[in-house]
Amino acid sequence: MLIFEKSVANRYPKSQMSAEDIDCSDIPNKLLRKTPPKLPEVSELQVIRHYSRLSQKNFSIDTNFYPLGSCTMKYNPRGVHKIASLPGFLNRHPFSHLQQSQGFMQCAFELQNVLAHITGMNKVSLCPLAGAHGEFVGIAMIRAYHQAHGDLQRTEILVPDNAHGTNPASASMCGFKVREIATNPDGDINLDELRAALGSQTAGLMLTNPSTLGIYERNVQQIADLVHSVGGLLYYDGANLNAIIGRVRPGDMGFDVMHLNLHKTFATPHGGGGPGGGPVAANASLAPYLPVPMVSLVDGQYKWLTELDCPNTIGRITTCMGNAGVLLRAYIYILMLGQEGVRRVSEIAVLNANYLMRNLVKIGYTLAYPSRMATHEFIITLSKQYKQFSVNALDFAKRIIDEGVHAPTIYFPLTVPECWLIEPTETESKQELDNFLRLMQEFLHEAATNPERLKEAPLNLPVKRLDEVKAAKDINVVWSGSM
Amino acid sequence: MPFIPHTQAEVAAMLESIGATSCEELFQEIPDALKIKGIDGLGPGLTEMQAWRLMQTLAAQDQSKLNFIGAGCYEHYIPAAVWELATRGEFLTAYTPYQPEASQGTLQVLYEYQSMLAALTAMDVANASLYEGATALSEAILMAIRCTKRASNKRILLPKSVHPFYRQVVKTMTSPQAVELIEVEFDHNGQISKQKLDELAKQEFIALVIPQPNFLGILEDVDFLCDWAHQNGALVIATVNPLAMALLKPPGEWGTNGADFACGEGQSLGVPLASGGPYIGFLCCKREYIRQLPGRIAGVTTDLDGKRGFVLTLQAREQHIRRAKATSNICTNESLLATVNTIYLALMGAKGLKQVAVQCHNNTSYLKEALRTMSKFRLKFDSPFFHELVLEFQKPVAEVLEHLAQQKIQGGFDLSIYYPELGNCVLCCVTETKSKQDLEQFIQALEKC
Numbered sequence A: 001m002l003i004f005e006k007s008v009a010n011r012y013p014k015s016q017m018s019a020e021d022i023d024c025s026d027i028p029n030k031l032l033r034k035t036p037p038k039l040p041e042v043s044e045l046q047v048i049r050h051y052s053r054l055s056q057k058n059f060s061i062d063t064n065f066y067p068l069g070s071c072t073m074k075y076n077p078r079g080v081h082k083i084a085s086l087p088g089f090l091n092r093h094p095f096s097h098l099q100q101s102q103g104f105m106q107c108a109f110e111l112q113n114v115l116a117h118i119t120g121m122n123k124v125s126l127c128p129l130a131g132a133h134g135e136f137v138g139i140a141m142i143r144a145y146h147q148a149h150g151d152l153q154r155t156e157i158l159v160p161d162n163a164h165g166t167n168p169a170s171a172s173m174c175g176f177k178v179r180e181i182a183t184n185p186d187g188d189i190n191l192d193e194l195r196a197a198l199g200s201q202t203a204g205l206m207l208t209n210p211s212t213l214g215i216y217e218r219n220v221q222q223i224a225d226l227v228h229s230v231g232g233l234l235y236y237d238g239a240n241l242n243a244i245i246g247r248v249r250p251g252d253m254g255f256d257v258m259h260l261n262l263h264k265t266f267a268t269p270h271g272g273g274g275p276g277g278g279p280v281a282a283n284a285s286l287a288p289y290l291p292v293p294m295v296s297l298v299d300g301q302y303k304w305l306t307e308l309d310c311p312n313t314i315g316r317i318t319t320c321m322g323n324a325g326v327l328l329r330a331y332i333y334i335l336m337l338g339q340e341g342v343r344r345v346s347e348i349a350v351l352n353a354n355y356l357m358r359n360l361v362k363i364g365y366t367l368a369y370p371s372r373m374a375t376h377e378f379i380i381t382l383s384k385q386y387k388q389f390s391v392n393a394l395d396f397a398k399r400i401i402d403e404g405v406h407a408p409t410i411y412f413p414l415t416v417p418e419c420w421l422i423e424p425t426e427t428e429s430k431q432e433l434d435n436f437l438r439l440m441q442e443f444l445h446e447a448a449t450n451p452e453r454l455k456e457a458p459l460n461l462p463v464k465r466l467d468e469v470k471a472a473k474d475i476n477v478v479w480s481g482s483m
Numbered sequence B: 001m002p003f004i005p006h007t008q009a010e011v012a013a014m015l016e017s018i019g020a021t022s023c024e025e026l027f028q029e030i031p032d033a034l035k036i037k038g039i040d041g042l043g044p045g046l047t048e049m050q051a052w053r054l055m056q057t058l059a060a061q062d063q064s065k066l067n068f069i070g071a072g073c074y075e076h077y078i079p080a081a082v083w084e085l086a087t088r089g090e091f092l093t094a095y096t097p098y099q100p101e102a103s104q105g106t107l108q109v110l111y112e113y114q115s116m117l118a119a120l121t122a123m124d125v126a127n128a129s130l131y132e133g134a135t136a137l138s139e140a141i142l143m144a145i146r147c148t149k150r151a152s153n154k155r156i157l158l159p160k161s162v163h164p165f166y167r168q169v170v171k172t173m174t175s176p177q178a179v180e181l182i183e184v185e186f187d188h189n190g191q192i193s194k195q196k197l198d199e200l201a202k203q204e205f206i207a208l209v210i211p212q213p214n215f216l217g218i219l220e221d222v223d224f225l226c227d228w229a230h231q232n233g234a235l236v237i238a239t240v241n242p243l244a245m246a247l248l249k250p251p252g253e254w255g256t257n258g259a260d261f262a263c264g265e266g267q268s269l270g271v272p273l274a275s276g277g278p279y280i281g282f283l284c285c286k287r288e289y290i291r292q293l294p295g296r297i298a299g300v301t302t303d304l305d306g307k308r309g310f311v312l313t314l315q316a317r318e319q320h321i322r323r324a325k326a327t328s329n330i331c332t333n334e335s336l337l338a339t340v341n342t343i344y345l346a347l348m349g350a351k352g353l354k355q356v357a358v359q360c361h362n363n364t365s366y367l368k369e370a371l372r373t374m375s376k377f378r379l380k381f382d383s384p385f386f387h388e389l390v391l392e393f394q395k396p397v398a399e400v401l402e403h404l405a406q407q408k409i410q411g412g413f414d415l416s417i418y419y420p421e422l423g424n425c426v427l428c429c430v431t432e433t434k435s436k437q438d439l440e441q442f443i444q445a446l447e448k449c
Helices: A044-055 A078-084 A102-119 A131-148 A166-173 A191-197 A220-229 A324-363 A383-389 A393-402 A430-449 A451-456 A468-473 B008-018 B023-027 B048-061 B080-086 B104-121 B133-148 B164-177 B194-200 B222-231 B242-246 B287-292 B319-325 B335-371 B397-406 B436-447
Strands: A123-125 A156-160 A177-181 A202-207 A233-238 A257-260 A280-282 A294-298 A301-305 A378-381 A419-422 B155-159 B180-184 B207-212 B235-240 B261-265 B281-285 B298-302 B308-312 B377-379 B388-393 B425-429
Touching: A044 B080, A044 B104, A044 B335, A078 A324, A078 B048, A102 A123, A102 A257, A102 A280, A102 A294, A102 A301, A102 A324, A102 B048, A123 A294, A131 A166, A131 A202, A131 A233, A131 A257, A131 A280, A131 B164, A156 A166, A166 A177, A166 A202, A166 B319, A177 A191, A191 A220, A202 A220, A220 A233, A324 A378, A324 A419, A324 A430, A324 B008, A324 B023, A324 B048, A383 A430, A393 A419, A393 A430, A393 A451, A430 A451, A430 B008, A468 B298, B008 B023, B080 B335, B104 B242, B104 B281, B104 B298, B104 B308, B104 B335, B133 B155, B133 B164, B133 B207, B133 B235, B133 B261, B133 B281, B133 B287, B155 B164, B164 B180, B180 B194, B194 B222, B207 B222, B222 B235, B235 B242, B242 B335, B281 B287, B335 B377, B335 B388, B335 B436, B397 B425, B397 B436
Parallel strands: A156 A177, A156 A202, A202 A233, A233 A257, B155 B180, B155 B207, B207 B235, B235 B261
Antiparallel strands: A123 A280, A257 A280, A294 A301, A378 A419, B261 B281, B298 B308, B377 B388, B388 B425
C-alpha cells in the first residue's frame, strides 16, 4: 500500500504539533494557499512501520552481495557515517562565519590535498555533486581553456564507443559535438581511428582507464600524446579509480582534468541512487578554471577562495561547496585507510575480480575479452546461452536476485552483446565470491535443463517480473487519489 | 586496510586458483614506468576510535550557539523518526533501482516523493529529484528552452531577487548552450520591478523565473507576474521554498493558468544544514512537458501476476540510452534525501507542515516588531515576508557579523557582497527553532554591535 492509502482525514501526529493556532493574519490573502496539499494523514507509528517495511523490500550492501559493475558497491563503514554526523558538522550553516568554520574547512582543505596526491594532479575543487556533474565541470574547463587561448574552432569532444552515457551527454550539454571512437577486438582504443578523428577541431578526449570494458587501456600514454599533439586536452572519468588507486595516477598517464566518484572509490553510501560526490582535479594548466568555492590556508587560517580570488574560474556550479557530508565521509575513510590501506584497496579489488573471472571460465562462462586480465571488474557475455537455450542476460539477472545476490550491471557497455559487467569490490570475502560461483554453476545447469525457471524469475521477491513497457506507455508518476 | 576481510591464506588460495604467483602480477598490463610506490601526504591508517577522537576536536570548533542565517539553507527541527528510518541500511546502502524487483522499497518511496512534491507545488508531475536548488533551476531553464523549440531566441528573464548563487550557477550551467540571461531589478519594496518588466516586454523571451519567497525573504506578487509572463508569450518557472508552500499559494495556482515549471531546494523538509549538503533539488512541471523533464522518474506498473509495482520509467530521455541526445547528463538523483523529504512530509502532514511555516513566520514577525524600537539599524523593506528580513546597519556588515560570531551567534548573510546597492545590509532568518528567549538574546546582542 501507498502511505496515501493509509491516510484518514484529520489524523495527525500530535507529537510533532503544538496546540498553537496555525493562522497568520498579516500576509495578504491573495498570496495564501486556499486548499491544503494532499499529504498523508497518518500517525507516527504508521510512518515508522510503513517505511521500515518498505526498506525491507530493498537489496542493499548491508544485506546483499551487490556486484554491480561500474558502481563499486563496497561496504560503507558505519563508523565513518557516525563521525561525519558529529553535531558540529551537522548543525553548521554553510555560510557560517569563518570563526565557526575552521574545523570543516580544515577537513575540506586536507581532502583537496590528498585527492591531488591520489590523482597526480595540481589542484582540486570539491564542488561537483556527482560524477556527471564533475564531467560537465571538466568539459566546461576545457572549453574555457580553449576560449582563453583563442582556440574557438575546437568544437568536438571524442569519446570511446563504450564510454559511460554521461560522457557524451556531458559534452553535449557543454555545447560540444560528440564523436565516437571504436575499440579494437582486444578492447584497446583503435589508434588509427583516433588519429583520423583528431584535428584542429578537437577540444578533447574523454576516457576511463581502466575502461568500461573492465580492462586497462594499454596505449594510454600514446593516446595522450596524440591528443596533445593536435592541441586537444584529456579528460579522465574517475568511475573506475578503485582498480588503480595508490598504484597509478591519471595525472601521470597524461590526463589534464578528471573527476572522482567519492560514492564509489571512497565508500560513501549510495542512498538508493544518491547523493554522490564528484570532485574535479586539474593539472597546472587547467587549475585556474576550477569551479569555486575552494578552501585555502593563509597564515594559519582557512579561507574561502571565490570568484574574486580565481578570476578565470568557470564559476559556481553549486549553492554551497559540494555535498559536505559526502566530502567528510570520504576524508574520514581515507584517514582510516592510510598510506598502506589505499594501495590494499586496489590490490584486493583486482584480486577478487580476477578470482571470479577465472573461476567463471572454469565453470563454462565466456569472457568478452578472454586474453586480458581483469581490473576491478570484467565482462562475461551470455550470447552462447542465449543462442542455445533462449535465455538472455536479463533472465540470468532476474534469476540471481531470486537467490539474494544483486545482479551485476547488464547490457552495458552497449558494444558487448548479452553482457554482464561484474565488480565484486575488495570488501567482499572469499566465501561470498564462492557462493556467487556456486549459484552461477547452478544457473548454467538450469539453463540447459529448465530454462523456464530463468525466464520466469524472480519468484522469491515482493513482486514478479515488472512490465517496464507498460510503465512508459500508461504514464502514472503521481498518485491521483486512486490507482 | 580496515575493511578487507581476506586472510593471508585466502589470498594465497585465490592467487593459486587464478594461476598467479603474486597480486603484483595482476597489474602486469600497466607499464612499469607509470607505477608509483604510494601516495604522499598520507600517514598510517587510523582505527575508528582514533578517527572519531580527531574529528570530534575539529567538529567542536564549528559549534554555534544560535544561528540566524538562512539564504537558501534553513535550520528546522527534524523529528527523530526521519533519519532513524532513512539511515536504515536497506535505504542508505542501496543503489539506483536498476533491478526494480529488488528495489521496490526505494522505488515506492520515490513515487510517494513525486506525489508529495506535486501536491505541495500543485503541479501535475515531479521527477525523483535533482542535485540541489540551484542546479534544479538551471535544469528548469534548459527544459523551458527545449519545450519552446524557438531556435532564434534563448532569452530568460532572471530577476535579481533570485538567490545570487543560483544565478551564478545558472550562468555556469547554461552559458555553453548560448542562453541569454536578462536581469530584472527589484524595486524599493524588494519585489521584482513591474516598471522594468514593462520595459522588457518589447523583447521576445522564453521564460520568466519567479522566486517565492524571493531571496530577500519578501513575497512576490505571483499572480500578476505569472499572468504577465503568459500574456507576453513566455513560460513561467517558479523557484520556491517547499516548506512555505504549506502556507503560500503554490505555483500551480498562480494567476490564471499556473506556473509551467516549479523547482527549488528541498533541504527545508527534514534535511540538516550539514555544512552545505547533501541537499536535494526538486523539479515539477505541467503534464504536457513530462518528456522534457530531466532526471530519474519512478512510475507505476504491474508484474506478471498483475500486481502493482514500481519501476524507473521514461528512461528513453536519459543519458544511458540517448547518450549525446539526452535531456540532461544527469544520472544521480538524491534518493536518500528524497526518502528524508518523504518521511518528513508523511509525518508532518499538511497541518503539521503549515504549523511549522506559520511558526517561522510569526517568530520572524516578533523580531520585526522588536526591531522597530531600535536605533542602530532599520528594516530595509516593509513588504510581506515569509521568514527572512533585511536589516540595514550604520556600519559595515562584516564588523557586525564578526562581533556576533565572537559570541558564537551567526547573525545572518552579508548582502553587501552580492548586492552593492544593499551596502550595510544583512539577511536574517528566524525559524520555528527559535524561542522567545533566543530572540531576546539575539536582539540584545544586536544592540551591542
